[in-house]
Amino acid sequence: MSLQSMTAMLKRAQANGYAVGAFNILDYNSMRAVIDAAEEWRAPVIIQTSVKTVLFWGYDAVISWAKQLTLHATIPVAIHLDHCTDIDVIRKCIDAGWTSVMIDASTKPFTENIRLTQQVLDMTASCGVSVEAELGAIVGVEDDIHVKEQEAHLADADQAVQFCRELPIDCFAPAVGTAHGIYKGEPKIAYDLIEEIAARTGVPLALHGGTGLADDVFHRCIALGCAKVNISTQLKYAHIDGFVNYHQANQVYNPLKPIAAQYDALKAAVVENIKLFGSAGQA
Numbered sequence: 341m342s343l344q345s346m347t348a349m350l351k352r353a354q355a356n357g358y359a360v361g362a363f364n365i366l367d368y369n370s371m372r373a374v375i376d377a378a379e380e381w382r383a384p385v386i387i388q389t390s391v392k393t394v395l396f397w398g399y400d401a402v403i404s405w406a407k408q409l410t411l412h413a414t415i416p417v418a419i420h421l422d423h424c425t426d427i428d429v430i431r432k433c434i435d436a437g438w439t440s441v442m443i444d445a446s447t448k449p450f451t452e453n454i455r456l457t458q459q460v461l462d463m464t465a466s467c468g469v470s471v472e473a474e475l476g477a478i479v480g481v482e483d484d485i486h487v488k489e490q491e492a493h494l495a496d497a498d499q500a501v502q503f504c505r506e507l508p509i510d511c512f513a514p515a516v517g518t519a520h521g522i523y524k525g526e527p528k529i530a531y532d533l534i535e536e537i538a539a540r541t542g543v544p545l546a547l548h549g550g551t552g553l554a555d556d557v558f559h560r561c562i563a564l565g566c567a568k569v570n571i572s573t574q575l576k577y578a579h580i581d582g583f584v585n586y587h588q589a590n591q592v593y594n595p596l597k598p599i600a601a602q603y604d605a606l607k608a609a610v611v612e613n614i615k616l617f618g619s620a621g622q623a
């Protein structure tokens with residue numbers, strides 16, 4: 341099955357009350373772990389790439405891994421660019437073969453956010469690439485976007501409705517109280533806001549800052565309309581710990597062994613989330 345956009349998979353998830361996991365990959369090994377986990381559990385899945393990861397490896401390398409790894413896949417797989425503020429990078433990803441992009445103009449004034457998101461929609465109109473956009477400010481660090489606690493603010497419901505009315509986006513990421521990175525305390529999730537935005541816009545919502553949320557928080561957010569859940573930090577930990585723990589325990593200078601252990605750790609983390617989000621068996 342070839343790579344596809346997020347549009348149909350998120351609509352289906354929204355209609356059936358589950359969420360598709362969007363997993364930030366770092367390299368070939370992590371991309372392989374995500375796709376293999378999803379294939380084994382028959383789950384639609386989103387391979388998510390940060391701008392830094394794309395620029396580190398190069399557009400052609402990342403897209404070629406995705407094409408090769410999905411050559412025999414029997415589940416829907418999308419490759420999505422996460423939190424991008426740079427239109428030029430978005431254009432290059434689309435040209436290279438990404439099937440989905442996120443324009444993050446959430447730090448800009450509302451009208452500028454609309455203008456930049458529209459610019460991306462104009463770029464994707466003829467090529468079937470799905471678009472995610474953000475409103476409000478999600479606390480934490482994601483890629484090169486740093487939002488301090490005092491700067492974070494939730495999305496405004498009326499602005500969210502206007503945003504989604506003016507822009508035919510495929511996925512909407514309003515700030516609803518979650519955070520990128522490790523939670524310092526109990527997150528205060530604005531469930532009422534999720535419910536209101538989901539009901540008034542009808543657009544599948546993305547839940548950012550998935551790492552560290554409790555199972556019941558996921559279940560509640562998904563039931564209210566979050567059809568995409570982003571996981572990054574958990575996979576960064578699995579990536580490092582999977583490799584380092586193996587090496588510390590075995591001290592063997594055969595890199596393929598810790599790389600295999602890293603793959604196992606990443607795959608286990610992805611499987612845990614796929615089951616939690618209800619996407620297992622949905623492909």
Ligand code: 13P
Nearest residue numbers: 521548549551570572573
């Ligand atoms: P975490 O790093 O908290 O899992 O958040 C991921 C995310 O939202 C990526 O956009």
